[in-house]
Amino acid sequence: MNEVDLKLRIKAAVEDARAKNPMAPSITNTVTQDFVANAQLAVGGSAAMLYLPDECEAIASIAPAVYINMGTAFPFYAETLPRMIRALDANDTPWVLDPVGIGMSTLRTELLHQMKNFPPTIVRGNASEIIAVARLWGLIDAQSIGKVRGVDATDDVESARSAAIALARHIDGAVAVSGPDDLITDGKSIAYSSGGSPLMTKITGGGCSLGGVMAVYLAVTDPFTAAVTASAAFNAAGVFAASNTTAPASFKVAFLDALYENSAHIVVTNALRLEEI
Amino acid sequence: MNEVDLKLRIKAAVEDARAKNPMAPSITNTVTQDFVANAQLAVGGSAAMLYLPDECEAIASIAPAVYINMGTAFPFYAETLPRMIRALDANDTPWVLDPVGIGMSTLRTELLHQMKNFPPTIVRGNASEIIAVARLWGLIDAQSIGKVRGVDATDDVESARSAAIALARHIDGAVAVSGPDDLITDGKSIAYSSGGSPLMTKITGGGCSLGGVMAVYLAVTDPFTAAVTASAAFNAAGVFAASNTTAPASFKVAFLDALYENSAHIVVTNALRLEEI
Amino acid sequence: MNEVDLKLRIKAAVEDARAKNPMAPSITNTVTQDFVANAQLAVGGSAAMLYLPDECEAIASIAPAVYINMGTAFPFYAETLPRMIRALDANDTPWVLDPVGIGMSTLRTELLHQMKNFPPTIVRGNASEIIAVARLWGLIDAQSIGKVRGVDATDDVESARSAAIALARHIDGAVAVSGPDDLITDGKSIAYSSGGSPLMTKITGGGCSLGGVMAVYLAVTDPFTAAVTASAAFNAAGVFAASNTTAPASFKVAFLDALYENSAHIVVTNALRLEEI
Numbered sequence: 001m002n003e004v005d006l007k008l009r010i011k012a013a014v015e016d017a018r019a020k021n022p023m024a025p026s027i028t029n030t031v032t033q034d035f036v037a038n039a040q041l042a043v044g045g046s047a048a049m050l051y052l053p054d055e056c057e058a059i060a061s062i063a064p065a066v067y068i069n070m071g072t073a074f075p076f077y078a079e080t081l082p083r084m085i086r087a088l089d090a091n092d093t094p095w096v097l098d099p100v101g102i103g104m105s106t107l108r109t110e111l112l113h114q115m116k117n118f119p120p121t122i123v124r125g126n127a128s129e130i131i132a133v134a135r136l137w138g139l140i141d142a143q144s145i146g147k148v149r150g151v152d153a154t155d156d157v158e159s160a161r162s163a164a165i166a167l168a169r170h171i172d173g174a175v176a177v178s179g180p181d182d183l184i185t186d187g188k189s190i191a192y193s194s195g196g197s198p199l200m201t202k203i204t205g206g207g208c209s210l211g212g213v214m215a216v217y218l219a220v221t222d223p224f225t226a227a228v229t230a231s232a233a234f235n236a237a238g239v240f241a242a243s244n245t246t247a248p249a250s251f252k253v254a255f256l257d258a259l260y261e262n263s264a265h266i267v268v269t270n271a272l273r274l275e276e277i
Numbered sequence: 278m279n280e281v282d283l284k285l286r287i288k289a290a291v292e293d294a295r296a297k298n299p300m301a302p303s304i305t306n307t308v309t310q311d312f313v314a315n316a317q318l319a320v321g322g323s324a325a326m327l328y329l330p331d332e333c334e335a336i337a338s339i340a341p342a343v344y345i346n347m348g349t350a351f352p353f354y355a356e357t358l359p360r361m362i363r364a365l366d367a368n369d370t371p372w373v374l375d376p377v378g379i380g381m382s383t384l385r386t387e388l389l390h391q392m393k394n395f396p397p398t399i400v401r402g403n404a405s406e407i408i409a410v411a412r413l414w415g416l417i418d419a420q421s422i423g424k425v426r427g428v429d430a431t432d433d434v435e436s437a438r439s440a441a442i443a444l445a446r447h448i449d450g451a452v453a454v455s456g457p458d459d460l461i462t463d464g465k466s467i468a469y470s471s472g473g474s475p476l477m478t479k480i481t482g483g484g485c486s487l488g489g490v491m492a493v494y495l496a497v498t499d500p501f502t503a504a505v506t507a508s509a510a511f512n513a514a515g516v517f518a519a520s521n522t523t524a525p526a527s528f529k530v531a532f533l534d535a536l537y538e539n540s541a542h543i544v545v546t547n548a549l550r551l552e553e554i
Numbered sequence: 555m556n557e558v559d560l561k562l563r564i565k566a567a568v569e570d571a572r573a574k575n576p577m578a579p580s581i582t583n584t585v586t587q588d589f590v591a592n593a594q595l596a597v598g599g600s601a602a603m604l605y606l607p608d609e610c611e612a613i614a615s616i617a618p619a620v621y622i623n624m625g626t627a628f629p630f631y632a633e634t635l636p637r638m639i640r641a642l643d644a645n646d647t648p649w650v651l652d653p654v655g656i657g658m659s660t661l662r663t664e665l666l667h668q669m670k671n672f673p674p675t676i677v678r679g680n681a682s683e684i685i686a687v688a689r690l691w692g693l694i695d696a697q698s699i700g701k702v703r704g705v706d707a708t709d710d711v712e713s714a715r716s717a718a719i720a721l722a723r724h725i726d727g728a729v730a731v732s733g734p735d736d737l738i739t740d741g742k743s744i745a746y747s748s749g750g751s752p753l754m755t756k757i758t759g760g761g762c763s764l765g766g767v768m769a770v771y772l773a774v775t776d777p778f779t780a781a782v783t784a785s786a787a788f789n790a791a792g793v794f795a796a797s798n799t800t801a802p803a804s805f806k807v808a809f810l811d812a813l814y815e816n817s818a819h820i821v822v823t824n825a826l827r828l829e830e831i
Contacts, residue, residue, distance in 0.1 A: 030587060030603065031587040031588060031603050033307060033308040034309065034311060037308055038480055038481050038525065038529075041479050041480065041481060041525065047308075047481060048378075049307065049308050049349055051350065051352075052351075052352060052384060054382045054383060054384075055378075055385075058381065059381075072603055072604065073605065074351075074606075074628075075605075075606065075630050076351075076352050104609050104612065105608045107606060107608070108609075202595050202596070203595065204591040204592050204595060204601060205588070245811075246815075247810070247811030247815055248592065248596060248811065248814050249592065249807040249808075249809075249810030249811045250807050250811050252526070252592075253526040253530060253807060254526075257524030257525065257527050258524075260525050260526075261524055307584050310585040311586065311588060311758065311759070314758040315802065315806075318756050318757065318802065319802060324585075324758060326583070326626055327658075328626055328628055328629075329627050329628075329629065329659050331659045332627070332655075332659040332662075353628075353629050529803070530804050531803075531804075532803075533801070533802060533803035534799075534801030534803045535801075537801045537802050
């Protein structure tokens with residue numbers, strides 16, 4: 001994909017999400033649900049958070065795209081998630097995985113392991129999480145670098161480059177590595193999206209809401225464009241919000257406002273660099 | 278009820294909620310709990326969110342009013358909700374039902390079905406949800422119009438008019454249909470409350486927090502007045518907030534502030550139209 | 555401890571939390587998780603909320619400090635909490651208990667009862683909750699005053715003085731009683747921290763987020779200093795926020811901003827009075 005094509009697709013994604021108001025339901029952590037839902041609404045989507053196995057199964061067949069975030073696992077996810085991912089697969093419903101907390105428990109590891117064969121369309125995480133998923137699925141050397149500390153990355157984005165490429169090729173979709181500059185790849189090209197603000201790391205849910213917004217865009221475009229569009233929208237909104245505030249709570253309000261007020265023009269012209277692999 | 282009487286009751290409800298600080302506990306969805314609780318506090322009430330069967334049963338006998346929102350059903354609600362609604366019934370504790378997600382799963386349908394015989398005092402929802410409840414309980418023709426898409430209405434308020442009246446008569450309470458203009462009925466009169474802002478639909482939890490606030494007012498007044506007072510308070514606060522902001526996150530902050538700063542005078546004089554049926 | 559020593563320790567705690575970015579994971583209620591996490595981030599810490607028994611057990615051995623808030627009990631806490639508190643004990647991991655909802659159900663009472671023998675390092679609550687814990691554990695006369703109404707205190711801080719001292723001695727840690735002036739004791743000294751704002755009681759989660767921040771400080775200092783530092787940081791931030799806003803939602807934003815912008819100097823010089831017992 002060349003840069004002109006990508007930018008045309010980004011423009012279409014921003015506009016289509018606002019025009020079509022796609023519902024992108026989530027299984028997501030309880031901490032940041034409010035932020036995820038409001039970010040999804042801000043870009044034109046619609047939100048619903050679910051827990052019950054049969055509800056998740058049912059929505060997998062009608063939703064245009066789904067978001068699964070492993071941030072807070074409940075015991076009954078042992079039933080909900082396997083049924084959900086099978087239903088997503090059976091219905092060819094695209095979905096975004098945020099593997100927060102990978103490695104924290106037997107249940108999470110088991111669930112993430114199953115997703116190798118019922119793969120997501122986009123994986124979004126910080127560098128450590130992307131490396132951990134690629135390693136869990138045997139896509140990269142088990143000895144390669146990469147540590148996860150709860151929800152925080154201890155690796156930088158570039159260190160996850162080869163893991164991200166391997167993962168994108170395995171899922172035949174896109175992988176987004178969040179960091180100071182975001183790296184997004186479909187296994188053929190790499191896009192770097194810049195901007196944002198360090199204040200984004202001083203509020204909870206920046207990554208979760210980014211994943212939720214990727215699911216909204218995934219309802220209206222291809223995986224690579226969806227991941228790049230969401231990253232660009234977040235980076236542009238982060239820069240704007242940080243120009244108005246210096247502290248995290250007012251930054252969060254300004255950020256969500258900016259996400260809502262982002263035009264397609266603003267998102268398209270946010271700093272972007274495209275590389276062939 | 279004539280308009281002068283209703284306005285006197287609204288005034289008393291606003292003032293009594295601030296004076297008595299009634300606790301209106303909730304079983305409510307995990308997405309918007311923070312918004313629900315803060316809205317309840319803003320009008321003078323007190324909040325508590327519960328999940329355990331015995332806690333819900335116990336609080337049903339001491340709370341002056343309760344709020345039940347079906348937005349995110351957990352598996353253990355199969356035990357919690359039947360015990361809760363029986364205890365509410367046994368104690369004549371008034372309660373508000375928000376039937377979000379009606380029709381999404383077997384469990385929800387089964388639970389909502391049980392509520393026909395242990396009925397709420399107020400039902401609040403969008404037009405599609407009100408129609409769906411009335412249909413589920415066999416109060417209107419099963420072929421009548423009305424579709425629900427997750428949490429969003431696809432029908433307009435007026436289309437739910439007959440369903441709302443039938444439902445209000447069945448529960449011998451009040452039904453509130455949220456929309457650009459809110460329709461509230463007790464089966465004898467219909468009140469239309471106007472105001473608010475389209476930004477209310479760009480944030481998550483507007484309907485949930487309205488239901489929670491109805492429960493606070495239900496602790497101090499009759500069902501019809503409680504539903505009208507909450508709607509008027511929300512509409513007045515929405516208009517004021519929208520005069521200060523044009524984007525959703527700052528709107529939400531301004532809205533909650535305005536809800537807190539609403540005087541009884543502001544709520545009483547918010548645009549209201551009363552019709553006999 | 556004399557006042558000069560205490561102030562040096564407070565200064566070090568504020569600075570160390572920012573320098574070391576300690577992770578203070580929580581089992582906490584679903585209503586205020588977002589507020590807890592963002593407050594923890596604002597003072598320099600890192601947050602993670604957990605539910606699964608094995609995850610809680612595992613994190614007890616690696617976290618520098620933990621926060622347990624009983625605000626919304628789930629059925630599976632019957633397994634999660636006993637395993638968690640045993641693991642905390644086995645690993646000598648310090649932790650903060652917020653006994654919200656004490657007395658509301660058999661499960662809560664049973665769980666809190668077990669904590670007598672696997673005691674927390676800090677207990678934070680309002681006066682009624684502190685009295686209730688001391689009474690439940692047989693540390694004070696069962697007939698002594700003290701009533702809890704859901705999440706709200708019906709007793710004033712001074713009435714919990716002897717209960718707080720008895721409790722601090724039993725746990726060999728610190729007890730913090732929240733109120734207009736906060737009382738913090740380690741069983742030898744009592745510190746009174748003043749400031750804050752009445753608006754703090756008009757938003758949900760003020761107490762929960764204070765407990766979460768105590769856990770962050772507990773990761774870098776002793777229990778008494780941790781409890782005093784968190785109280786002073788909250789009181790200073792509350793005063794500053796209330797100087798800029800008169801309504802609760804904008805107060806909450808301003809409060810979190812102020813918490814983030816608090817310097818060690820501001821926290822150290824917040825009104826503090828120290829008494830030997």
